Amino acid sequence: MEIVKMTDDHIAQVAQLEQLCFSSPWSVNAIAGELTNPLSCWLVAVDGGKVCGYVGSQAVLGEADMMNIAVEPACRRQGIARQLVEQLITELKNANNYQLTLEVRASNTPAISLYAQMGFQQVGIRPRYYSKPTEDALILRKEWEV
Secondary structure, three states: OEEEEOOHHHHHHHHHHHHHHOOOOOOHHHHHHHOOOOOEEEEEEEEOOEEEEEEEEEEEOOEEEEEEEEEOHHHOOOOHHHHHHHHHHHHHHHOOOOEEEEEEEOOOHHHHHHHHHOOOEEEEEEEEEEOOOOEEEEEEEEEOOO
16 A cells, blocks of 8 residues: 555545545545645555545645545554554645644544544534534644644
8 A cells, every 4th residue: 555645546536435434525526626726735545546545634824734534444444544644744744834633523432542642632622513413523733843
């Protein structure tokens, strides 16, 4: 498996993962739009030509927000999400960003545990942030020296 920057060739598979993993998935057009957004950095984990996972962010003035992350259900618990976030942080550092913020469902214990292991700290709560089902989001942040 390798982690590379998302290209047009990955869009359809990323959109399929969105449909599989989220109750309110991004559209193909929204995903494709991230490739031309100068604020965005999207990475994919590819194994044998197949997208196993992806992560995307947008950054402004040194502060990045993780827009989405997903891993194919059959590929979970193999460290792919960790590798994606680690590579995203490397890319963000290289672009002179100094922090990454994300939202995560309050019930998503595996993700919360992973982020805590990676040094993210809870900085707030967004009540009723998610729908289908309605749920609070925890706001997590990790900062680093540039």
